[in-house]
Amino acid sequence: xxxxxxxxxxxxxxxxxxxxxxxxxxxxxxxxxxxxxxxxxxxxxxxxxxxxxxxxxxxxxxxxxxxxxxxxxxxxxxxxxxxxxxxxxxxxxxxxxxxxxxxxxxxxxxxxxxxxxxxxxxxxxxxxxxxxxxxxxxxxxxxxxxxxxxxxxxxxxxxxxxxxxxxxxxxxxxxxxxxxxxxxxxxxxxxxxxxxxxxxxxxxxxxxxxxxxxxxxxxxxxxxxxxxxxxxxxxxxxxxxxxxxxxxxxxxxxxxxxxxxxxxxxxxxxxxxxxxxxxxxxxxxxxxxxxxxxxxxxxxxxxxxxxxx
Numbered sequence: 001x002x003x004x005x006x007x008x009x010x011x012x013x014x015x016x017x018x019x020x021x022x023x024x025x026x027x028x029x030x031x032x033x034x035x036x037x038x039x040x041x042x043x044x045x046x047x048x049x050x051x052x053x054x055x056x057x058x059x060x061x062x063x064x065x066x067x068x069x070x071x072x073x074x075x076x077x078x079x080x081x082x083x084x085x086x087x088x089x090x091x092x093x094x095x096x097x098x099x100x101x102x103x104x105x106x107x108x109x110x111x112x113x114x115x116x117x118x119x120x121x122x123x124x125x126x127x128x129x130x131x132x133x134x135x136x137x138x139x140x141x142x143x144x145x146x147x148x149x150x151x152x153x154x155x156x157x158x159x160x161x162x163x164x165x166x167x168x169x170x171x172x173x174x175x176x177x178x179x180x181x182x183x184x185x186x187x188x189x190x191x192x193x194x195x196x197x198x199x200x201x202x203x204x205x206x207x208x209x210x211x212x213x214x215x216x217x218x219x220x221x222x223x224x225x226x227x228x229x230x231x232x233x234x235x236x237x238x239x240x241x242x243x244x245x246x247x248x249x250x251x252x253x254x255x256x257x258x259x260x261x262x263x264x265x266x267x268x269x270x271x272x273x274x275x276x277x278x279x280x281x282x283x284x285x286x287x288x289x290x291x292x293x294x295x296x297x298x299x300x301x302x303x304x305x306x307x308x309x
Contacts, residue, residue, distance in 0.1 A: 001058070005046045006220040013042055013060060015050060025050050028059035043069070044218040044229055045086040045175065068117045070177060072234070085177045085218065085229045090120045090170075094180035094189065096127045097139045102181055104142070108292030110179065111151065112250035116242060119177075122152045122170060126185040129157040145286055149252050158189040167193070173225045182233025190230055194221055244297055251293055253285055267297070
């Protein structure tokens with residue numbers, strides 16, 4: 001039998017068979033993906049083959065080839081990866097200017113990883129109802145920056161419902177990964193889009209301006225003719241398995257200027273005749289984006305990885 005993994009609680013996987021039936025499944029034996037050192041060999045969004053057992057549950061015996069996935073470095077095991085979801089049409093990255101603040105480094109690392117696996121991303125700026133004048137100005141600056149690079153941005157208030165209905169055409173008929181830091185309002189947004197979802201939400205810690213985990217497992221939620229993949233909030237986004245020479249192509253504007261560098265193997269850090277450094281000096285590349293690029297270059301040195309990224 002074949003089906004789609006729609007929920008992953010860590011040890012059990014809920015698989016939706018092609019006839020719509022839901023089956024609780026486990027991995028058979030020491031199942032491992034070929035060539036991927038992952039903490040989670042089966043993920044939500046995977047198409048799998050399974051065999052029923054006498055208890056009415058099933059064993060997953062095979063995973064079909066993935067067309068894409070979003071992956072990050074495992075926080076506990078730096079030599080391994082953690083795959084967030086597979087076979088997605090797009091990702092919505094929910095970010096907040098405050099309560100909690102999403103760092104541009106986190107945004108850029110997510111965007112670069114999505115570029116590497118050809119997953120389109122829409123940036124959702126949430127909690128607009130809580131922003132003061134200065135925060136509003138900063139949010140608009142970020143929106144202008146990312147729209148100039150080529151990323152679609154939306155400003156919403158999931159709590160108040162402002163701008164939420166306008167997201168539906170983006171989601172119709174697509175498998176959409178919903179991701180972001182803990183506390184940015186992913187569960188509140190899903191509750192707005194899918195009133196029957198009834199996901200738990202939590203208050204932001206005033207002391208540290210950080211969110212609490214309310215989603216503890218990944219799950220696909222039906223939304224009209226499409227699916228939303230809800231995932232636990234993530235604190236850091238360490239990049240995994242990216243070669244230094246490939247990194248330039250995952251930053252759209254840096255790649256654009258890199259074609260004019262004097263040397264084909266330019267790292268854009270110190271070389272003479274570097275068009276990227278010139279563009280940075282001329283303010284065609286944002287300093288924050290360039291710093292994110294440098295931080296990802298450092299990821300090859302595991303000792304320099306920081307969870308806060």
